[in-house]
Amino acid sequence: MSIFSKDQTKKVVVDAKNHGYKPDVITxxxxxxxxxxxxxxxxxGCMDKINFKQLDTKVDLDNNNEVTVKIPTDKPGEYDFACSMDMFKGKVVVK
Incomplete structure (x- = not known):
């Protein structure tokens, strides 16, 4: 689901379930x-932590709070993210 805020920031909601991320590719x-x-x-389980290696960012999830991660869009590229065990993965594409 995509949402636009008043400052025109595009926000995409990612469901982090115990079997993966939905959606797992975001553009x-x-x-x-x-x-x-x-x-x-x-x-x-291992999905309680998300690691964005290219962004040098790690976030902790819990079932009581939503966590927001800002994505740099100043240049095109891809940013992979994964659970703490690197079993479940996703990707952000900027183009």
Missing amino acids: FKQGKPAQLKFIASDNM
Whole structure:
């Protein structure tokens, strides 16, 4: 689900379930502000942590809070993210 805020930031909601991320590939337009909002479920296991290696960002999820990650869109590229064990993966594409 995509949402636009008043400042025209595109926010995409990502469901972090114990079997993967939905959606697992997200595309943003270069130069437009962008954020991912992760919504956790119960019994997260290794998915209670998300690692964005290229962004040098790690976030902790719990089933009581939504977590927002800002995505840089100043240049085209791809940013992979994965659970703490690198079993479940997703990708952000900026083009």
